[in-house]
Amino acid sequence: MIGTFFFLVFHSWKNRLLMRVRRLKQPKYLVGGIFGGLYFCWVYGVQFFSGTRHFRGSGIPGISSPEMAAWVETIGAAVLALMALTTWIFGNDRAALVFSEAEVAFLFPAPVSRRNLIHFKLLKAQLAILLMIFFLTIFFGRIQGGASAWARALGWWVVLCALTLHGLGASFARSALLDRGFSSWKRRLLILFLLVAVVGSTAWWEMQSLPPIKAGSLSLEDVKLYTGRILDSGPLPYLLFPFRLLVRPRLAPDIPGFLLALGPALGILFLLYLWVIKSNVAFEEASVDASRQMADRVAAFRANRGRMPSGPAKKKRAPFELRPVGFPLVGVFWKNLIGAGQIFTLRFWVIIAAMTIPAGIAMTATVKTAGVAALLQPFVLMLVGLSFVVGPQLVRQDFRRDLPMADVLKTYPLRGWQVALGELLAPVVILTGVQWLGLILCACLPAPFGEHGISFLTRCAFALGLAVIAPGLNFVTLMIPNAAVLLFPGWFQTGKDATQGIEATGQRIIFSIGQMLALAIALVPAVAVFAAAYFLLRLVLGPILPVPIAAALVAVVLGVEAWFGLQWLGRVFERLDLSLESGA
Amino acid sequence: MIEVVGLTKLYGDFVAVSELSLAVQPGQVLGLVGPNGAGKTTSLRCLAGIIPPTRGSVRICGHDLQTDPIPAKQQLAFFTDEPRLFEYLTVEQHLAFTARIYQVANYRDLARPLLEELEIADKADKLPGELSRGMKQKLVIACGLLHSPRVIFFDEPLTGLDPIGIRRMKDSILKRARDGAAIIISSHLLHLLEEVCSHVLMVKNGRKILAGTLDEIRNKYAELGVMNLEEVFVHATGGADVPPRLNS
Numbered sequence: 001m002i003g004t005f006f007f008l009v010f011h012s013w014k015n016r017l018l019m020r021v022r023r024l025k026q027p028k029y030l031v032g033g034i035f036g037g038l039y040f041c042w043v044y045g046v047q048f049f050s051g052t053r054h055f056r057g058s059g060i061p062g063i064s065s066p067e068m069a070a071w072v073e074t075i076g077a078a079v080l081a082l083m084a085l086t087t088w089i090f091g092n093d094r095a096a097l098v099f100s101e102a103e104v105a106f107l108f109p110a111p112v113s114r115r116n117l118i119h120f121k122l123l124k125a126q127l128a129i130l131l132m133i134f135f136l137t138i139f140f141g142r143i144q145g146g147a148s149a150w151a152r153a154l155g156w157w158v159v160l161c162a163l164t165l166h167g168l169g170a171s172f173a174r175s176a177l178l179d180r181g182f183s184s185w186k187r188r189l190l191i192l193f194l195l196v197a198v199v200g201s202t203a204w205w206e207m208q209s210l211p212p213i214k215a216g217s218l219s220l221e222d223v224k225l226y227t228g229r230i231l232d233s234g235p236l237p238y239l240l241f242p243f244r245l246l247v248r249p250r251l252a253p254d255i256p257g258f259l260l261a262l263g264p265a266l267g268i269l270f271l272l273y274l275w276v277i278k279s280n281v282a283f284e285e286a287s288v289d290a291s292r293q294m295a296d297r298v299a300a301f302r303a304n305r306g307r308m309p310s311g312p313a314k315k316k317r318a319p320f321e322l323r324p325v326g327f328p329l330v331g332v333f334w335k336n337l338i339g340a341g342q343i344f345t346l347r348f349w350v351i352i353a354a355m356t357i358p359a360g361i362a363m364t365a366t367v368k369t370a371g372v373a374a375l376l377q378p379f380v381l382m383l384v385g386l387s388f389v390v391g392p393q394l395v396r397q398d399f400r401r402d403l404p405m406a407d408v409l410k411t412y413p414l415r416g417w418q419v420a421l422g423e424l425l426a427p428v429v430i431l432t433g434v435q436w437l438g439l440i441l442c443a444c445l446p447a448p449f450g451e452h453g454i455s456f457l458t459r460c461a462f463a464l465g466l467a468v469i470a471p472g473l474n475f476v477t478l479m480i481p482n483a484a485v486l487l488f489p490g491w492f493q494t495g496k497d498a499t500q501g502i503e504a505t506g507q508r509i510i511f512s513i514g515q516m517l518a519l520a521i522a523l524v525p526a527v528a529v530f531a532a533a534y535f536l537l538r539l540v541l542g543p544i545l546p547v548p549i550a551a552a553l554v555a556v557v558l559g560v561e562a563w564f565g566l567q568w569l570g571r572v573f574e575r576l577d578l579s580l581e582s583g584a
Numbered sequence: 585m586i587e588v589v590g591l592t593k594l595y596g597d598f599v600a601v602s603e604l605s606l607a608v609q610p611g612q613v614l615g616l617v618g619p620n621g622a623g624k625t626t627s628l629r630c631l632a633g634i635i636p637p638t639r640g641s642v643r644i645c646g647h648d649l650q651t652d653p654i655p656a657k658q659q660l661a662f663f664t665d666e667p668r669l670f671e672y673l674t675v676e677q678h679l680a681f682t683a684r685i686y687q688v689a690n691y692r693d694l695a696r697p698l699l700e701e702l703e704i705a706d707k708a709d710k711l712p713g714e715l716s717r718g719m720k721q722k723l724v725i726a727c728g729l730l731h732s733p734r735v736i737f738f739d740e741p742l743t744g745l746d747p748i749g750i751r752r753m754k755d756s757i758l759k760r761a762r763d764g765a766a767i768i769i770s771s772h773l774l775h776l777l778e779e780v781c782s783h784v785l786m787v788k789n790g791r792k793i794l795a796g797t798l799d800e801i802r803n804k805y806a807e808l809g810v811m812n813l814e815e816v817f818v819h820a821t822g823g824a825d826v827p828p829r830l831n832s
Contacts, residue, residue: 315674315709318677324680324684324688324689328684330684331681335673410633411634411662413655415653579635
């Protein structure tokens with residue numbers, strides 16, 4: 001049976017890998033793969049293979065000393081013990097091994113024993129463990145030395161296997177306790193009672209033997225001393241002993257030390273394995289539920305473009321009453337504002353403005369708080385500036401969210417540009433609202449440097465100028481990611497067709513570079529117009545007044561760009577055929 | 585009402601639909617049938633204006649879908665097998681949104697009886713996530729019928745419905761046809777199509793292989809002893825590969 005499981009796991013991964021390799025025949029995936037591969041080679045590959053030399057060369061002061069090594073080992077054992085303890089306190093009531101829905105469908109009705117199902121689960125867990133080891137070895141390898149990279153990796157394997165086996169065993173034990181009428185609350189109370197008893201007895205022990213802590217003079221050495229003594233005296237050393245054995249191979253300073261530590265650790269692993277395999281607890285029913293929940297979570301994760309959803313969708317108040325007659329595209333705008341959530345209702349922003357602006361003015365007027373207000377201004381200005389760059393990535397109530405609904409949108413009696421305008425309006429309005437609020441605050445708050453700072457009139461002129469430019473600039477900025485979604489839907493596709501892996505990382509890198517480049521090109525005419533208008537008007541109107549006037553001209557330029565962009569985006573949307581991407 | 589001439593859809597070298605022509609008049613219900621991969625869904629997606637055809641023309645109520653899409657789309661509704669809804673809009677908000685898109689001024693007067701007919705009137709403030717699949721399907725139908733479309737396309741409309749839901753859906757389709765709508769239904773449930781369709785169009789590998797009224801099609805195969813649409817389908821599309829029918 002184990003051979004069959006190997007076959008299933010091996011071929012699943014092999015086929016997944018082959019599918020990705022075959023997909024590289026398409027240029028967009030190939031280019032993404034090359035960029036992604038280079039990125040991973042640079043960030044991880046080099047670090048992995050050069051890590052050992054780096055640490056052996058420099059070392060970390062103290063880590064090689066026996067005291068420090070013992071202290072690190074004790075802390076590691078304590079962390080491991082704490083992790084093990086949490087599974088007894090917070091773990092699910094019923095043992096539930098999570099399988100994929102396909103595994104449930106094939107393996108559960110098949111003549112496969114419960115023990116073999118556990119073996120399959122452990123086998124599959126090895127893949128996740130190996131991946132985890134890769135990242136942990138690289139990450140911790142940077143800050144901590146030890147044996148070679150391979151020994152460190154094996155050390156991590158021991159720790160992670162122990163945690164996996166213990167997690168399984170604990171879940172079986174919890175189920176068995178429940179079957180014997182020992183409720184979850186009783187179990188938790190018992191664990192907490194034992195914990196309190198251990199902590200209490202240790203504290204009492206330490207109070208008798210350790211010198212009192214001097215307030216205000218606690219150094220790092222003192223902390224080390226106290227934690228070391230607490231963990232090394234009383235009942236804790238005995239409780240932590242098995243955990244020490246498990247972390248010891250990972251912390252071994254050299255290969256002989258590692259081999260010496262490996263034996264006892266493998267012994268504990270074997271005991272844990274026996275505990276798991278000898279448990280005869282029915283987990284199938286809970287597993288089916290857990291597997292379904294996992295499938296739902298994965299679907300929601302993919303639908304959210306790689307972000308975990310905050311929870312099930314909640315009812316949201318409409319931002320305004322939508323009359324049935326009027327510009328149809330307002331309907332799309334209204335829909336997306338609802339999708340943006342309660343935080344983006346007009347009422348919310350009126351309340352925020354009513355609270356922050358008077359507060360800013362009051363702070364400025366009061367001598368005691370004027371200094372704070374002056375410090376706030378550059379911070380708010382920085383946030384406003386950042387919102388032009390980061391905002392379009394955060395506010396995504398547009399084609400990026402509606403791509404799975406593109407087929408439905410295309411049946412509506414709207415021109416492509418109308419759909420595009422409706423889609424882009426919500427994020428534009430949201431971002432502009434945030435920026436306007438920030439700019440009003442910037443104008444109200446005093447500039448830093450006191451009398452030498454920027455005058456109120458100048459602040460107002462610049463704030464007004466930026467406020468005029470903001471909607472057009474947001475429009476142009478948002479058009480770029482939206483165009484990318486429509487031009488390369490395969491890169492943003494959800495569900496089984498979603499791009500994953502190294503090529504997806506590469507595609508994101510290319511996309512980010514492309515976005516910055518496109519934005520720079522779009523801004524060239526606007527900047528040129530501003531510069532020309534400002535320097536001409538400055539000769540007549542002085543230095544301040546031309547700012548909002550030149551900004552108004554820039555807004556016209558951005559508006560023209562946005563208009564042509566919308567027409568183009570509309571045509572792209574009309575030509576969009578998601579079925580072309582399904583084979584990707 | 586629906587006029588399709590020489591509709592062709594290519595994906596690279598692959599021919600999804602080839603030179604398809606058809607016409608559906610008001611009150612007619614056309615059953616679009618064919619084996620998997622025959623090009624039924626692609627044809628419907630072209631007819632609904634979701635994907636542009638490579639060649640050919642589609643006219644909806646006299647409006648060319650390519651050159652004059654707005655009035656054409658104003659007259660049509662497309663129902664897919666899987667209910668597609670905006671997860672963050674409630675039932676009521678879906679209707680308000682649809683009314684705005686299709687400019688249905690008196691939508692409240694229309695929506696109420698529609699929701700009651702579909703038995704979801706008490707779910708007005710529910711989100712799609714709180715509805716069962718059948719309820720979602722009903723909401724999609726309510727939204728689709730809100731603007732009283734004169735052309736309706738159904739792609740596997742009976743998928744996932746319980747027997748009562750199937751009967752309601754059949755009644756609803758027949759009612760719209762009686763009211764003068766031109767309807768195309770794509771489905772594999774041939775015995776159900778026989779109950780609602782006046783005409784049948786059979787496609788295979790993107791090409792039309794058979795078309796006519798139900799009686800015309802049955803008569804064509806009558807000499808082979810064929811009595812129903814399923815047998816016609818088997819003979820027309822299966823050829824020699826079809827297993828013989830088991831006698832109970």
